[in-house]
Amino acid sequence: MIDQTPIGKTSRGNAATFIGVFDLIRKEFSLATGKEASLFSFNSKGACPKCNGQGVLTFELHFLDSVKTMCDECEGRRYNFDVLELKFNGNSIADILDMTIDQAYDFFIDPKIRKHLSVLKEVGLGYLRLGQSLSTLSGGEAQRLKIANELTKESNIYIMDEPTTGLHMSDIDNFYRIIRKLVDKNNTVVIIEHNLDIIKYADWIIDLGPEGGKNGGELIFQGTPESIVNNKKSYTGSFLKNLL
Numbered sequence: 001m002i003d004q005t006p007i008g009k010t011s012r013g014n015a016a017t018f019i020g021v022f023d024l025i026r027k028e029f030s031l032a033t034g035k036e037a038s039l040f041s042f043n044s045k046g047a048c049p050k051c052n053g054q055g056v057l058t059f060e061l062h063f064l065d066s067v068k069t070m071c072d073e074c075e076g077r078r079y080n081f082d083v084l085e086l087k088f089n090g091n092s093i094a095d096i097l098d099m100t101i102d103q104a105y106d107f108f109i110d111p112k113i114r115k116h117l118s119v120l121k122e123v124g125l126g127y128l129r130l131g132q133s134l135s136t137l138s139g140g141e142a143q144r145l146k147i148a149n150e151l152t153k154e155s156n157i158y159i160m161d162e163p164t165t166g167l168h169m170s171d172i173d174n175f176y177r178i179i180r181k182l183v184d185k186n187n188t189v190v191i192i193e194h195n196l197d198i199i200k201y202a203d204w205i206i207d208l209g210p211e212g213g214k215n216g217g218e219l220i221f222q223g224t225p226e227s228i229v230n231n232k233k234s235y236t237g238s239f240l241k242n243l244l
């Protein structure tokens, strides 16, 4: 089930760690600098000692919500000074985490890294910074990140709950291409959706109604988009008629 629930509640995870590309990037840094790869993790040896790699300091206040401020030691960069000195093609590991996925895709040459990043671009997340905390993603972004993680798999059944919520019109065609890709790999995709621009692409529509909530829940129609438009009882069909 690919839903919109948040992926991470802590500030530790980011798009790069979620998709597994951060391990590869740390390896590149290790090769370039001759240091061990674990040094380039903000969760272990490379971490800023003051904020322990969080990039922020949290102050607990009596009777009030805790307050977070940017760490003044690393200036939010999460790493200690020794690690920040180590460069790969002129950039520190913190510089890399500050890149967008689009920028990182252009920066790296390694085909494995580029393949991971291209999947994130495909789901329309090229604008995210690699180091952006998963806890700050919108529901729609979290969902697309989960889809990206599935694009390499086969023969699964996916259920998506209104995946186009918050998606710009121009991104909907892009999203449809991703769904096609999943289907072409022998996956089945079940989408709960009101968006006609997605419904029109379905191989099979199950139309529930006639109204919403307690006035609905009946099977009004099932079949192809081409045949629902001729169904007099289906609201979906009458609206879809204008699009097909």
Ligand SMILES: [Zn+2]
Pocket (backbone or CB within 6 Å): 048, 049, 050, 051, 052, 053, 054, 055, 056, 071, 072, 073, 074, 075, 076, 077, 078, 079
């Ligand atoms: Zn710090």
